[in-house]
Amino acid sequence: MCYVQAQALYDFTAVSGNNELSIQEGETLTVINWNVGGGWVEAQNSKGQTGLVPEDYIQVRKNIVIIHILSKIHINFFSKAPNPEVYLLSKHLPKQTDRLPIYMGEVGPVWLYPQSQLDCVVADPKKGSKMYGLKSYIEYQITPNSTNRPVNHRYKHFDWLYERLTEKFGCALPIPSLPDKQVTGRFEDEFIKMRMERLQAWMSRMCRHPVVSNSDVFQLFLTYKDEKDWKEGKRKAEKDETAGVMIFSYMDPEVPDLEPTEVEQRYETYSRFTRSMDDGVKDLHSVSHLHWKRCTGPLQKEYRHIGKALQNLSSVFNTSGYQGEATLTEALMTTGKIYEEIAEIVAGQPKKDLHYLMETNNEYKGLLGCFPDIIGAAIEKVKDADRLVAMNKIAPQDKHNMAKNLSTMSYAFQAEMNHFHSNRIYDYNRVMQFYLQEQVKFYETIAEKLKQALSQYTNL
Amino acid sequence: MCYVQAQALYDFTAVSGNNELSIQEGETLTVINWNVGGGWVEAQNSKGQTGLVPEDYIQVRKNIVIIHILSKIHINFFSKAPNPEVYLLSKHLPKQTDRLPIYMGEVGPVWLYPQSQLDCVVADPKKGSKMYGLKSYIEYQITPNSTNRPVNHRYKHFDWLYERLTEKFGCALPIPSLPDKQVTGRFEDEFIKMRMERLQAWMSRMCRHPVVSNSDVFQLFLTYKDEKDWKEGKRKAEKDETAGVMIFSYMDPEVPDLEPTEVEQRYETYSRFTRSMDDGVKDLHSVSHLHWKRCTGPLQKEYRHIGKALQNLSSVFNTSGYQGEATLTEALMTTGKIYEEIAEIVAGQPKKDLHYLMETNNEYKGLLGCFPDIIGAAIEKVKDADRLVAMNKIAPQDKHNMAKNLSTMSYAFQAEMNHFHSNRIYDYNRVMQFYLQEQVKFYETIAEKLKQALSQYTNL
Known part of the structure; x- marks a missing residue:
């Protein structure tokens, strides 16, 4: 697990009984759990006390990451790349019970x-x-x-x-x-x-x-x-x-076998895609995260300050003793209050829309992180088959079998990729639509609020 | 003059022939002129080179202000508080040519x-x-x-x-x-x-x-x-x-004289007002300045990043080779480009509206900074008149004259304050109206742009 050092941006006072941790601006903390959710992280202070602090109140120190112990994710990752040999060399036809057929659909194998x-x-x-x-x-x-x-x-x-x-x-x-x-x-x-x-x-x-x-x-x-x-x-x-690689023995592609070179080609296309999508979703995640923090942190603060400054000016003007001041001071007061409302709207918005975009994105980050990678190893094995035949380690028939089984694995991957793509298109289309709808409403609401403020001023 | 130390937030490369100064992130600079305008300040680096740098690229270091030489403003300030005695003791009636009458209007002396x-x-x-x-x-x-x-x-x-x-x-x-x-x-x-x-x-x-x-x-x-x-x-x-205090000898209030105690009361009311308005406009200036910097700096950057991340995701999706991808990738690309447009709108907005609010505010900061303060000294002199009469330094008639002249000064100040108030109400009403109108347009424009993006997605 990576333990990351962070710095407290603002003071935060814990509410007792809530597992919270009080922090002071400038204090150094170690984040021990980023995945608490709801805008919280679990952190430890220099005294060893731990508790929840608002994510927005801390900032990760650049270049100070302490590698602590191997993460669970890595262990999972390795366990997902077992030896494909046992399946590649198997000779049986696909089982008829629990058989997993693969068809040729409009988009390819499905x-x-x-x-x-x-x-x-x-x-x-x-x-x-x-x-x-x-x-x-x-x-x-x-x-x-x-x-x-x-x-x-x-x-x-x-x-x-x-x-x-x-x-x-x-x-x-x-x-x-x-x-x-x-x-x-x-x-x-x-x-x-x-x-x-x-x-x-x-x-x-x-x-x-x-x-x-x-x-x-x-x-x-x-x-x-x-x-x-x-x-x-x-x-x-x-x-x-039926665990591990033998799952492929249930798969039954009702399509002509693929040559190993073709398998390799497609595999490379898919790998390239999953790798670059992985980068893409990470990038989107990081800008979204920053935007979230900005909305709930500095931006909210700034709109509040604007609101306070206008209300303050209104109060000062109110003490002038000059006649005919009322309309302006009331308008300024209303405007100031509306900017305070806008501060809350701005801070509350990410939860309403960005949250869903980030959740979907996060799901895809997770999916891409656990995409099985066994086919790469299988391709290498099949490439090595000629040598094994020459060394009499396997029979020529075994080599033929390996190629056939590799073809099945490839079809399974293709069917899975096509499933992934169709879901991905559906999910991103839906979540982007939702996000934009909410963003439109958000900006329209602010415009509406400001119109309200505007209507308070005298037309000269 | 106060020379303020600042730190460069980003790299900036000077365009030659423009009197600009190249700076590097983290570099310490001395700001030698804040009032260059147009978003520029004049700065000096540690090598003694001077030139213009964008205001948004630097951040003032807190608590590091070097008092250099007495500012011109201070010299002006002192020169504006000359001895009122020469006028207070003058006996002539207001001159009939170039006479400056003061009337009782609805709002008081005008x-x-x-x-x-x-x-x-x-x-x-x-x-x-x-x-x-x-x-x-x-x-x-x-x-x-x-x-x-x-x-x-x-x-x-x-x-x-x-x-x-x-x-x-x-x-x-x-x-x-x-x-x-x-x-x-x-x-x-x-x-x-x-x-x-x-x-x-x-x-x-x-x-x-x-x-x-x-x-x-x-x-x-x-x-x-x-x-x-x-x-x-x-x-x-x-x-x-006719320079200095003798300007009051031209003033002719067509109203009953005020008692010195009344003069003092009104003077205190006005002083309190100008002081607290001075604080108010400074406060508004500082939040506006910060907002300007945020819009042209981090916010613009952030919207650009969001735009880039979406366009990037679109490019990745485009490589999937999956059929039926086109609508989503085009929609994502459009959305990304629209966020880049929004970045420019956000960065360009302060110049369009906040600028005028800040200019008006600045004008008032300037006005409040040069409000004449001679009446305070005059009040003290008049309070001292009894002692001077007792010491035979002035005649009883002089004391009467002083009170009468103080009353004239007070009326002049009141007329000026009323002039100031009526202008202030007009100016702030007008500039706030303009600001809010532009802000409404700004948020509506963004909503409109996002609606455009939204229309690109498939309705499922």
């Missing part, structure tokens, strides 16, 4: 999509407790559109589902991480709301995926009948041996 | 206002030269509405007029300073435009003043017939002996 798309609603977070109230937790209600019957799950069940999906499909499909676990302040309304929103986004994305949504484990999660059913299903899922 | 208000247009700056082209200068054309006949004046003539008005009226009326002289870059269009605008504002303010505008020297400046007329008038004006 998964088999269901007639009606699965979706679900995550709602109604409720505090539950176990062990006579010693342990408490939040339970969410999930209602799939297939049954319309709600089921309850705690975060740890989502986490269990995530582990199963990663084991089973992780070699072929990007399974995005769940919203982060968090210990401090996890019963605060703001946090619960944010986590629910992110679980909803995660579930919707999984529901939209034809392979994931059709799997037994995912269906179990959404539609188990009772506690017994859930427990039995859990046990069965945990015993599922 | 000057005699002319039937039609004088105004003039300062326009058409032209480069002239003398001494076979060795010395060149800018000549402005000034056309008063009284004659509609243009006269030409150089800056040094305005300066001459300012000196005469200060000598003649400075004890009773605030004569605001002219826009600053500047040596470097004085033939640059931007500078000439700014100076003309400020000379216009100064002339209009002088025209609006019933006492100033009616004076011989001011009329000479606006309506001289030819070079001979001008030179004769100049000589005469320079010989005018």
Whole structure:
């Protein structure tokens, strides 16, 4: 994990009982958790005290990053690149049960999509407790559109589902991480709301995926009948041996095989794309983040100051004792108050629109970060096949098999990329539209407020 | 003069021949002239090189101000508080020629206002030269509405007029300073435009003043017939002996005398007002200045970055090779370009509206800074009169005279304050209206631009 040093920009006084940490302008802090959400981060001061501080109140020190321990992300990343050999050399035809067909669609290879798309609603977070109230937790209600019957799950069940999906499909499909676990302040309304929103986004994305949504484990999660059913299903899922690279043995492209050179070409195109999209979303994230901070920090402050300065001038003018002063002083006072309102509008806006753009962007950052990379290794293996045949390590038939299996892997990747692209276009189109709509409203609201102020002045 | 240390916020490369100074981020500079205008200041680097740098590129270091030499302003300030005794003890009745009557108006004591208000247009700056082209200068054309006949004046003539008005009226009326002289870059269009605008504002303010505008020297400046007329008038004006406190001997309040205690009360009310207005305009100036810097600096930069990030994402999406991508990539590209346009709009806006608010505010800062303060000294003298009578230094009749003359001074101040108030209400009403109108347009323009971007996306 990277621990980053930051500097407090303003004083902040903790509210007791909220896991907050008081900080003083200029103080050096170590950020220990960036993913608290809701505009908060968890930080530690030089005395070793930890707690939540508003993200906007601190500024990361450039060039002072302390590499602490290897991050969990890196471990995941390595575990996702296992040896493709065991699958490449396998000879069996695709299994007929649980078979995952790949068709040639208008846009290229595609998964088999269901007639009606699965979706679900995550709602109604409720505090539950176990062990006579010693342990408490939040339970969410999930209602799939297939049954319309709600089921309850705690975060740890989502986490269990995530582990199963990663084991089973992780070699072929990007399974995005769940919203982060968090210990401090996890019963605060703001946090619960944010986590629910992110679980909803995660579930919707999984529901939209034809392979994931059709799997037994995912269906179990959404539609188990009772506690017994859930427990039995859990046990069965945990015993599922179709994990890692062997997922490809279920895949059945109903299209002619691809030559390894073609596979390599397409792989390079996709890698290039995911890499540059990764840069693109990071860039957008960083400008959005800065914009958020500016709106809630200096800009809000500045509009407040303008408001105060005008109200102050109005008060001064009011003491002139001159007749005929009232209209101007009242107009200035109104204008000043309106600038204070604008300050609040400006500070509150990112939560209303930028938030969703950043969440979508963040989801894609996550997806790109867990895109399976096994095909690169598989290509190298197949390139090496001639040498292995010459050395009598594999039979010529094995080489043929490897190429065929590589072709299947490539089709799976292409189907997945096409799924990714169609979702990406849908998601960015929707979120940009929403963002711009809200921004238009935002600027129109400010214009309207200023018109109100303007109407207070005398027309000379 | 106060020389202020500043730090360069960004690199700036001088354009040669423009009197500019190259600076590097982090470099320490001494600002030697804040009043260059047009967003420039004159600075000196540690090597002693001087030149113009953009105001937005530097930040004043807090708490590091080097007091260098006594400022001209201070010298002026002291010269404006001469001994009132010579007038207070004078016995003659107000002169009948050049008499300056003061009436009781609706708002209290007022000057005699002319039937039609004088105004003039300062326009058409032209480069002239003398001494076979060795010395060149800018000549402005000034056309008063009284004659509609243009006269030409150089800056040094305005300066001459300012000196005469200060000598003649400075004890009773605030004569605001002219826009600053500047040596470097004085033939640059931007500078000439700014100076003309400020000379216009100064002339209009002088025209609006019933006492100033009616004076011989001011009329000479606006309506001289030819070079001979001008030179004769100049000589005469320079010989005018009605300077300093004796200006009060021309004042003739057509109202009952005020008791010294009443004079003191009113004086205190006015002083309190001018002091607190001085604080108010300084406060408004500093928030406006900060807002200007933010709009032309970080905000512009940020909108540009948002624009670039969106265009970048569009370019990346464009490489996906996925069908049906075009609408989104074009929409993102348009949105990105529109954010770049918004960056320019944001950066250009202060010049369009905040500029005028700041100019008006600045004029008032100047006026408040030169408000005559002689009455305070006069009040003290009159309070001391009893003692002087007891010591046989003055006659009882002198004491009576002093009180009567103090009353005249008070009426003059009251008439001037009322003139100031009515102008202030007019000016602030007008400039706030203009500012808000432009701000409404500004926000509406941005909303309109974003609507344009929004229309590019597919409605799903």
